[in-house]
Amino acid sequence: MQPVLAAAESALIGVDAASFMWVxxxxxxxAVLVGWxxxxxxxxxxxxxxxxxxxxxxxxxxxxEKDDFIxxxxxxxxxxxxFFAGYEIDFRRIAGTPLRLAAWGWLLTLVLAYSIGGLLAWxxxxxxxxxxxxxxxxxxxxxxxxxxxxxxxxxxxxxTYLLGAGAVGEFGPILLITLALSAESTVxxxxxxxxxxxxxxxxxxxxxxxxxxxxxxxxxxLESSSQLxxxxxxxxxxxxxxxxxxxxxxxxLGGFAAGIIVRQALQGREVGAFESKLTAIxxxxxxxxxxxxxxxAFNLDALTSSASGMLKLPLFLALFLVVRGVPALVLYRSVLxxxxxxxLGFFSxxxxxxxxxxxxIAVxxxxxxSSTAAALVGAAIxxxxxxxxxxxxxRRGRAEGDVDPAVAAERRAAGxxxxxxxxxx
Numbered sequence: 001m002q003p004v005l006a007a008a009e010s011a012l013i014g015v016d017a018a019s020f021m022w023v024x025x026x027x028x029x030x031a032v033l034v035g036w037x038x039x040x041x042x043x044x045x046x047x048x049x050x051x052x053x054x055x056x057x058x059x060x061x062x063x064x065e066k067d068d069f070i071x072x073x074x075x076x077x078x079x080x081x082x083f084f085a086g087y088e089i090d091f092r093r094i095a096g097t098p099l100r101l102a103a104w105g106w107l108l109t110l111v112l113a114y115s116i117g118g119l120l121a122w123x124x125x126x127x128x129x130x131x132x133x134x135x136x137x138x139x140x141x142x143x144x145x146x147x148x149x150x151x152x153x154x155x156x157x158x159x160t161y162l163l164g165a166g167a168v169g170e171f172g173p174i175l176l177i178t179l180a181l182s183a184e185s186t187v188x189x190x191x192x193x194x195x196x197x198x199x200x201x202x203x204x205x206x207x208x209x210x211x212x213x214x215x216x217x218x219x220x221x222l223e224s225s226s227q228l229x230x231x232x233x234x235x236x237x238x239x240x241x242x243x244x245x246x247x248x249x250x251x252x253l254g255g256f257a258a259g260i261i262v263r264q265a266l267q268g269r270e271v272g273a274f275e276s277k278l279t280a281i282x283x284x285x286x287x288x289x290x291x292x293x294x295x296x297a298f299n300l301d302a303l304t305s306s307a308s309g310m311l312k313l314p315l316f317l318a319l320f321l322v323v324r325g326v327p328a329l330v331l332y333r334s335v336l337x338x339x340x341x342x343x344l345g346f347f348s349x350x351x352x353x354x355x356x357x358x359x360x361i362a363v364x365x366x367x368x369x370s371s372t373a374a375a376l377v378g379a380a381i382x383x384x385x386x387x388x389x390x391x392x393x394x395r396r397g398r399a400e401g402d403v404d405p406a407v408a409a410e411r412r413a414a415g416x417x418x419x420x421x422x423x424x425x
Contacts, residue, residue, distance in 0.1 A: 016067045023064060023288075023289060026053060030052055047381060050294060057295060064296055065296065076289070078251065079237060079251050081353060083262075084282060085255075086257065088145050088263075090163070098160050098163070101331050105168070105331050108330070109137045110137055112323045125308075131368050137176075139165060140352045141167060144347060147392070151399065153399055156399050158398070174252045179193065204264055207262070210265075227277070229277075233262055236258045240254035240261075302370035303375060308371065312371070315375075317383060317386075320380075321349045324348040329342065332344060346391040346394070347387065359376050
């Protein structure tokens with residue numbers, strides 16, 4: 001017994017057990033608070049997790065600090081977050097007009113973001129138009145999806161257009177991080193990216209061909225202790241995250257690619273039990289580590305110690321809405337009315353995980369002041385707190401009459417809307 005205890009103690013060297021416990025406690029408390037507030041005050045749980053991270057972090061109570069052990073779990077949580085972002089994207093659903101408008105919308109977003117970033121850099125407000133503009137050109141669709149699902153918007157025609165805008169608004173910035181915002185040359189990164197995509201496509205083809213043959217075995221283990229489907233999904237996520245990092249790419253790309261592959265491999269199958277188990281692992285354990293750790297690392301002093309830092313926060317919040325909202329108002333006139341376009345603008349302007357990632361890269365590269373990074377992250381926190389609530393208010397009472405015909409047909413075929421699935425021919 002003594003050798004086992006000695007090995008355990010040596011394994012825990014360098015681990016701040018107290019900080020780890022406070023992170024876990026904060027995750028539980030965030031769930032309690034959101035559950036207690038319920039539908040009365042619709043605050044996204046990720047906002048509560050971030051705020052609790054700031055409270056327990058060194059800037060306020062000093063109860064927890066970010067060490068390598070906690071950072072490891074935070075990175076796993078970030079990978080899982082982008083897995084769900086990729087998993088929720090049904091390319092068959094957003095193909096055509098939703099994807100085309102989303103692509104044009106993000107290109108317009110980049111023009112606005114880099115133009116505004118250039119003006120801010122010229123005025124001395126920020127150091128780099130590239131990093132500041134890239135941080136403003138994102139959409140936190142992975143954060144929005146639980147909110148939209150709870151509101152019934154994932155079945156709607158509006159939800160289809162929002163999924164398209166969010167998919168491009170999240171995948172586009174990931175490519176920017178990979179190609180333009182890393183230390184390696186753009187050509188080098190492009191070659192590595194092509195190699196990663198080739199490997200990911202190969203994994204996707206293998207998964208799509210293998211799942212039908214082994215689906216009966218996978219289905220039998222969904223409620224058993226072996227949990228084959230969950231283990232295979234987790235293996236794919238971490239394998240692609242590790243591959244992306246080994247190739248010098250960002251781990252976000254690995255998680256996102258894993259989500260897309262799993263979605264395509266399971267296309268057309270009833271996988272409610274499987275999804276609930278992955279959701280429990282992701283949102284119940286790993287993903288809160290990312291948001292709480294981001295709160296712990298948040299530089300509150302840099303934000304509050306100068307008037308310029310405090311003024312940047314509302315400025316960036318407004319610019320999020322301009323950069324991501326204007327394309328929604330301008331480009332979707334033929335498919336959405338003014339109220340829905342305004343709601344789409346608010347949802348699209350909701351930002352957080354990629355803002356944290358981009359500002360971290362920028363500060364480490366010496367291309368962004370700590371006060372600017374804190375203001376951008378603070379604005380992203382506020383956008384996650386405010387913009388979805390405004391979007392839901394604008395969409396109030398519209399979800400029931402706006403069901404996407406393709407989604408309704410799929411649910412009827414699967415017998416999910418109270419109607420039996422059609423008998424086989």
